[in-house]
Amino acid sequence: MFPDLTRDDVFRIETRRLWLRWPRAADVADFTRLAGDKAIADMTTCLSHPLHAADAEDFVIGSRKTNVQGHGLVLALSPRDDPAALIGMAGVMFQEEGSRDLILGYWLGRPYWGQGLMNEALEATIDMAFLLSRAESVRSPLRPDNEAGRKVLSRCGFPVGEGTRAPDPAGRKARFMDAAISRSDWLAARSAEPARIARHPSAV
């Protein structure tokens, strides 16, 4: 469970270029436009294609409910200089009641790819996941052909060289691998030289 601190929508995280904040109703238009990209839906387990405004609305409501209940922390990404805009999402969620495994999901709108933004967002998300909950691992379903996702996870300290095949939660997508980082791996990476967790070149 996540603590009271994250269960109110005043909670937000600031990174070098981003705000990670609770999604809200006003995000539905940006969400529908950006997450409606088939290239994004194909790589994730939780987005359908085509994506309608009602689907985006359900996603926003569901994310807020998860946050209120402390079952996860699902946040919208906004540029620091435009906090009202949504450019992507990143979130962790406990798989089931009493579980110590968090499932990580993330996507970024295509116009924002290639700048290391998701690297920045996921470092903050994973730090929050381990610091604020009692999770023992963070797992991320990853399509074997998702090179961008693999690079991002690897830079965040995930050992994604080899993985075990994960069941597809939605039962409708191509097979996904299960990439995971344990609390002890995260602690080791965080307490070692900063270089142990690689940075995107733009974040230096």
Ligand SMILES: CC(C)(COP(=O)(O)OP(=O)(O)OC[C@H]1O[C@@H](n2cnc3c(N)ncnc32)[C@H](O)[C@@H]1OP(=O)(O)O)[C@@H](O)C(=O)NCCC(=O)NCCS
């Ligand atoms: C995965 C994703 C979040 C990456 O975000 P990002 O901020 O653009 O990531 P980065 O800027 O660090 O770039 C990723 C790296 O992958 C590379 N890359 C991107 N597409 C690639 C492809 N098709 N094949 C090989 N490499 C690719 C980029 O060149 C970059 O490499 P570099 O930093 O060594 O130059 C974004 O591509 C996305 O939203 N994809 C669809 C959703 C998704 O895959 N979610 C993950 C599963 S839930």
